Amino acid sequence: MDYLENLNSSQKEAVLHTEGPLLVFAGAGSGKTRVLTYRVAHLIQQGVDPYHIIAITFTNKAATEMRERVANANADRGNEVWVSTFHAACTRILRREINALDYDSNFTIYDSQDADRLIKECIKELNLDDKQYPPRQILSAISTQKNELISVAEYERKTAGHYRESKIADVYALYQQKLKSRNALDFDDIIFQTVALLTHHDNVRQKYQARFRYIMVDEYQDTNHAQYKLVSLLVGEGRNICVVGDDDQSIYGWRGANIENILRFEKDYPNTKIIKLEENYRSTQTILAAANAVIAKNETRAPKTLFTQNDKGPQVRIYPAASDREEAEFVARSITQQTKVTPRYSDFAVLYRTNAQSRAVEDQLVMAGIPYRLYGGVRFYERMEIKDILAYLRAIYNPLDDLALARIINVPRRGIGNATISKLQEYAARNNFPLSKALANSNKVPDLKNNKLKDFANFMANCAKFAETNTVSKLIDKILKETGYYESLKDGTPDGETRRENIDELKAKAYQYERENSDTSLGSFLEEVALVADIDNYNESSDAVSLMTLHSAKGLEFNTVFIVGLEENVFPSSQAMFNDSPAALEEERRLCYVGFTRAKQQLYISHAKRRLRYDGFTSNPPSRFLKEVPKKYSEICTINGNTNIMLPGMSSPFGTALSMHRPYQRKSIPIFPTGEHPEYRAGDRVHHPVHGVGTATIIEKKGADFEITIVFDKSTRPRKFLSTLSQIELYDEEKHSFSF
Secondary structure, three states, X not given: OHHHHHOOHHHHHHHHOOOOOEEEEEOOOOOHHHHHHHHHHHHHHOOOOHHHEEEEEOOHHHHHHHHHHHHHHOOOOHHHOEEEEHHHHHHHHHHHHHHHHOOOOOOEEEOHHHHHHHHHHHHHHOOOOOOOOOHHHHHHHHHHHHHOOOOHHHHHHHHOOOHHHHHHHHHHHHHHHHHHHOOEEEHHHHHHHXXXXXXXXXXXXXXXXXXXXXXXXXXXXXXXXXXXXXXHHHOOOOOOEEEEEOHHHOOOHHHOOOOHHHHOHHHHOOOOEEEEEOEOOOOOHHHHHHHHHHXXXXXXXXXXXXXXXXXXXXXXXXXXXXXXXXXXXXXXXXXXXXXXXXXXXXXXXXXXXXXXXXXXXXHHHHHOOOOEEEOOOOOHHHOHHHHHHHHHHXXXXXXXXXXXXXXXXXXXXXXXXXXXXXXXHHHHHHOOOOHHHHHHOHHHOOOOOOHHHHHHHHHHHHHHHHHOOOOHHHHHHHHHHHHOHHHHOOOOOHHHHHHHHHHHHHHHHHHHHHHHOXXXXXXHHHHHHHHOOHHHHOOOOOOOEEEEEHHHHOOOOEEEEEEOOOEOEOOOEHHHHHHOOHHHHHHHHHHHHHHHOOEEEEEEEEEEEEEEEOOEEEOOOEOHHHHOOOHHHEEEOOOOOOOOOOOOOOOOXXXXXXXXXXXXXXXXXXXXXXXXXXXXXXXXXXXXXXXXXEEEEEEEEXXXXXXXXXXXXXXXXXXXXXXXHOOOEEEEOOOOEEOO
């Protein structure tokens, strides 16, 4: 019981209350993961079989952290506890029970790109205009129905007599039919179908109620209706359910999360014990005071006030910029100056309301030579080459997955053209075959003579047999070697080399998975990569500034946080303002509260008088959230030489005399001047908007253009560009600026 000594009185009360419903309001940085972990440890020490415990959270990162802590706290049996995300838990149940829904257990999970392609198929097949019925809007509408547990039949009844909505219902019906025929689920189906399974099959529901006698749910404020229903179906007669969450951090209403789920919990489960964790172990007193003052403006919340025994800390620093570029310059200058004292870039994060706001910040970080990592761009598993290899794996694992097979049947090119593929698909449709069966019987397809089809069918069959006794990493090697995919990327371009590096990263992922998991099957690996989220790849040991949206930052913490773009119509968003919805505005304020409480030591918030957006420059007044920060907790930063504050480590005020950019160290690179460009020549220092500053080593005439080889300061590998397409500019080493 020594672990109880590490808990405050409220945390200890939550750990020791094991029987009956329990609601824990856990404020930001209040140690909720520790409470959940110790509660599991306490249950096991009290004689509860780990087999009967399940803990559910939202992200793989949180699940992994909790799983490791549970295992460490219960060295002998901790690994027997189910600790996973909602989707991973449901997938695990479906792998065992989905036959009851007339699916095979080797179903495929479609990501957003796969689902988008399938929706486009449906729209085309139904002769609908994709401009009037945009695929992503239709997919979003279907997702909403699934999250509300509205079936195809129910949606058809609901939309009868409404022309547009009834057409969406037609797409929904065909989309589900096609998913079923391919033995596939989309992301929303994972929970939707699990709820259907538990609702309509009493024996399955009773089986899992008997197993999960102690249920814990993290981040309960973020549950949507389907997740809420799932939890209620798993709760058995003992009603030993513990939910942990913070209504002040409910920020996912736009994707169906319902804050009422946590606020009405005690009505759903009478005699609920309610405990509040209000002591914060993360932030300074000043940061918490500012955050408390902002969130107090919300009316829909359970009353609570965070406090801390940490130091008071510096004031919240507000920077009023003339433009978004100047705002980004301020961020870059601040980080450059502070890393002279504490040289860890990973201590810093820049947060913003939308991904589009990252561009100005990225530009300035590149110019200042500051390493950064961007979260929320193209996900690794959505890159073309990764999707291709995963499509091979999926088609091998699930022969009914027509989408995967169609993607790679001629990738890389093997002489199977579009006309051949169309004939094969038509034959499959006429005979109600999956595409894989049509491929295996291609010699029976009328007017189709293509020996390459037979060769490819034999290759896929051979891979399926190979997969039965070999690891995923070896299977990937086999695919890459025998298809020539890897060789096809050796085209001498930087893009080709980057794509090969991405494939190497996928192989490394497979090796890692095989080392760290007992179940190393192909199906298990595909399930792992299908459920991963971009933020799950957040690496605390990577020494780079983190750039991400406020939504992505939830659950993370940084010594110093910059929140940019606090302007009306930016944050709070224009959508919340336009709808004039009190609920939407309160969610925006909760998002602000989340941003504030990511900071441990320093918090900077900024706004710009003028901001460049896709439709030109816009001008908005400062955000109301700025005005809600009491003046006694904040101070204004300026960069006109008359600032009233100094950043840590500065010997003079933060004024115009401060050098904006860190000097670059010229590398010793051999120069081979084989030509000249009208604007620069080999040996010149140049800048690229993505790769930063480097040295031009070779310039060669290529037709009407020039090919420039550059070795960048942040890489030893030369890259080649065509000058008219690459936005390369001369770099002035003395002034640390560009020649325009």
